Amino acid sequence: MFGWQGKILKIDLSSKKYHILTPDISILQKYIGGKGLAGYYLKDYITLNWHDPDMPLILLTGPLVNTLSPTSGRMTVMSKSPLTGTIGDSSVGGSFGFSLKKAGFDGIIITGKSFNLCGIEINDDNIKFTDALSLKGLKTNEINNLIKNKGSTAVVGPAAENGVLFSNIVIDNHYFAGRNGLGLLFPSKGLKYITVKGTGKTKTYDKESLKKARQDIFRLTFASPVLMGELGISNFGTAALYDLIDNRRMMPTDNFRKTRFNNACLMNAYTYKKKFNPKKGGCLGCHILCKYITEDGLSIPEFETMSHFSALINNNNISVVMEANKICNEIGMDTISAGATIACYIEISNKKLSGSDITSLLKKIGYAKGIGNELGKGAFRFAESKGKPESAITVKKMELPAYDPRGALGMALAYATSTRGGCHLRSYPISHEILRKPVSTDRFTFKGKARIIKIQEDLNAIIDSLTACKFIFFAASLEEFSKVYTSVTGIESSAQDLLKAGERIYYNEKIMNSLNGFTKKDDDLPSCFFKYPGTSGNNIDIPPIRRTEFIKTLENYYKIRGIDINGMPTKEKARELELE
Secondary structure, three states: OOOOOOOEEEEEOOOOEEEEEOOOHHHHHHHOOHHHHHHHHHHHHOOOOOOOOOOOEEEEOOOOOOOOOOOOOOEEEEEEOOOOOOEEEEEEOOOHHHHHHHOOOOEEEEEOOOOOOEEEEEEOOEEEEEEOHHHOOOOHHHHHHHHHHHOEEEEOOHHHHOOOOOEOEEEOOOEEEOOOOHHHHHHHOOEEEEEEEOOOOOOOOOHHHHHHHHHHHHHHHHOOHHHHOOOOHHHHHHHHHHHHHHHOOOOOEOOOOEOOOOOHHHOOHHHHHHHHOOEEEOOOOOOOOOEEEOOOOOEOOOHHHHHHOOOOOOOOOHHHHHHHHHHHHHHOEOHHHHHHHHHHHHHHHOOOOOHHHHHHHHHHHHOOOOHHHHHOOOHHHHHHHOOOHHHOOEEOOEEOOOOOHHHOHHHHHHHHHOOOOOOOOOOOOHHHHOOOOOOOOOOOOOOOHHHHHHHHHHHHHHHHHHOOOHHHHHOOOHHHHHHHHHHHHOOOOOHHHHHHHHHHHHHHHHHHHHHOOOOHHHOOOOOHHHHOOOOOEOOEOOOOOOHHHHHHHHHHHHHHHOEOOOOOEOHHHHHHOOOO
16 A cells, blocks of 8 residues: 555544554545545544534544655544534644654544543554643643653643633644634543654655656746745745735725725734744645744734734734734634634624733633633624624634635635635635636636636545645646655546545535535525625725625536535435445
8 A cells, every 4th residue: 555554543532442444445545535534434423412422533644644745744633513513624734644644544533532631642553541630721832842752742722621612723832723613522532632753654656756746846836926926925924915815805804894904004924024033834744834933932823813813803913913823822722713703792892902802802712701701602602692693704603714705706605615614725716816826717706606616625625635735736736736646656546536536525525514404594604795895995896795696606506516406415416426
């Protein structure tokens, strides 16, 4: 076997026992790894409550991890989302995926519940369970300082212990499996941390062919202004998008009531770089290196974090954004959901928060104190409890990220059809509509968007299954990565073969959501986007979204996706994709 290790570690925390799963090569070829293979193992349990001991928490790498394949240092974490009730997954970087493959495993599946708070330590084929009671209540950075010599780390902080529905799993102190509340799966299983280190290698079928394919991808990457240009992601991180999105008048401001932030020029990526002089870093095996960390170990916020802790809550103090990011990372909370939930609170309470109010509120959320206990349930539940559901800007109970859909209609459809809720990573039409990659499309029309969204969902599904970084696809394509996949595994595959696997993987998620009662009514946007315009100006008009056009495009998407008029998967399509 090449690419895959062929072994998945299955752990039962109730008994503190484990055994090895050896998936057949036919399953690996169908579901690839990462997101796809995790979905295969989750499907039979998806109707259980997320806190049921039998609900699996799955960490899975892909066949490209621990090889020479570019940007392959990622893995998928998956379970049922405590926040949304949908399929819950996150592609996360760092070195955990590499370390897991080096230890000889493609992934870990964790079930059961430990009677006492515990840790899992993996060192090659040696699996050890530890008493972690002394770590209870500690922040993620404090835990990492205590266990950093044990290898790559996955930990949760106080937010997960205190029931925050948007709790994260923190990988290697600077990378976050977020957006779904998967951090809650750790305490629900009596688990505080996992460490892994290994010394093994991953076999590659044709190293020379892989080196050639790798060089082709490098050439495309270094020619990409978006990735490697003077103002690109490599030089400024994802924060490079800040000025661009604001300039296009689609920066969510004042809880999405406006789409232009007057103080954006004082809060952009250049300002952070000048003020904090951070050093460049990134995931193991990556040459883009989009992560920026200050000398005292603080992460420069990602674009969505920068936006939501400035424009969305009307804060113009860059130091407050840095402190908010630090608090969320150390307590273990998703920054997008935290910022959006605070924005919802500001609108409902009609209060203007100072910088100290913002940071104080974040701590109250993380430790479930006072109003923080209510806000820790997320914007949707908080707004419902206050009789103001319209103030929660969510899809399927997940808070929207930093792209106002009135300024990019492809994004409007992408939010609605996403299998995990209001998410920009299932499909990223911003690449077409704003970055003009791979081709430019008109951001103010729905024309052609149903097909674009469907193809991007399939593409991102296979990227997260191989696993690779989505950023590199601003330059490369599946044409190049199909050669990488073939070189690593020895399985002859074209770009279309991989895209078909991505379609199977995404359709499997549609099936899992349907088993939990999700239908067409859930594939919708908050009403404000259809009622009110954005902030027009500078010869750019941001009108409300035309609902009739949105519904028509959604129905077109259903036809292209192969689901019925009610948004439900069909047996015919499932059979076609070999899911029945």
